[in-house]
Amino acid sequence: MTHENKFGMFIHWGIYAQSELQEQVYARYDWDKEKYEALALTFDPQKYDPEEWVLLAKEAGMKYICFTTKHHDGFCMWDTKYTDYNIMNTPYGKDVLKMLAEACKKHGMLLSLYYSNPDWHHPKSYNPKSSHQWKCVDKEGGDWEAYKKFMLDQITELLTNYGPIYTFFWDIPPRIEDRSLNEYIRSLQPGILINNRGCDEGDFSTPEREYEGSGSSARFEKMTEACNSIDVQSWGYRKDVEFYSYRHLISSIDKIMAKGGSYLLNIGPKADGTLDPEHAERIRKVGQWYRKMEGCLECHEADDFDYGNCSGGEYIACKKDGKTYLHFFNGINSTAAALKEYPGLPKKVRLMNTGKELKFALQIVPEFFNGATGRAEHEYLYIKDIPVDDLASEAIVIEISW
């Protein structure tokens, strides 16, 4: 992702919101087709006001919104000519994507589109090579060429009728190598960025949820956009929600961004179109942390100086405009951070979380000693009085001006 647009809002919204269970309720709760597809006959989000969504994203410091135009259920959230199973044939009957695109344009928010490869409604869609094909209607009648034509027709609508599109988020790799799809997308929107869940490697990769598993703190080699939902169990609206802790989400975002990646944080709006205030508050609060970082999460490079182990804990060092930023993505467990090596004496040390200066000194720290002699090692750069207990749910970022 281009460096200035690092933080985005993922929105999973469709007829499944009425179940208040999960976006894949049709498969995961094993509903039958009639029961599931009847949700289209009652979808009537009278309180839908996309500006509410866009303004929340803005407040959180987000620069783009990625919207589910068609999830695995095959239901289309725009006015498409290529299937009747779409928003125009609900009691609501309005193009919700168009309304969102207009709200984004009004508020300077970029728009990205999610599009699922699996389609549990289109009769030709079955593709045995791909996962998530559980509910495809005709497992004998899958026909990639016919389904591909349908997808290209829909993509033409999506990429010509809704203004500039920032990224295209394919979901679930079809495991069919075919570069012509992404080439076609680029011919319609030359500046677009495409993820790696389509028919070729695309522009960016999409680690999901388990950021802890990504291990090392080395920077990403390929453009990367991680994604996660505020709800552990679902991307669509779920009443019986299990929220991730702020600490977990903020750590995840800080770590991904310090490694050079972008981050999509998901919320699932309710069936009436509104955001559950408690869910929205989660986005807002993560955004409060993000905004305190004052842009240090964007456009930075790796700081390759080896500061050695730090008493504060695990960190990733970045630099921007001549300053070093130490990202303690899991927080700091004590009130000081002692750096073993340092290129010189800092001019100033600042805690990004509060904007306040921190005290520092080059000094002996008695716990770092030579095991053979019992004598303290050389002077460390000792950054002190960090208000860690007030920041218990935050990743901590320290700015050093040299």
Ligand code: GLC
């Ligand atoms: C997974 C889920 C899907 C969700 C997507 C978001 O693929 O199966 O429901 O839309 O993650 O990245």
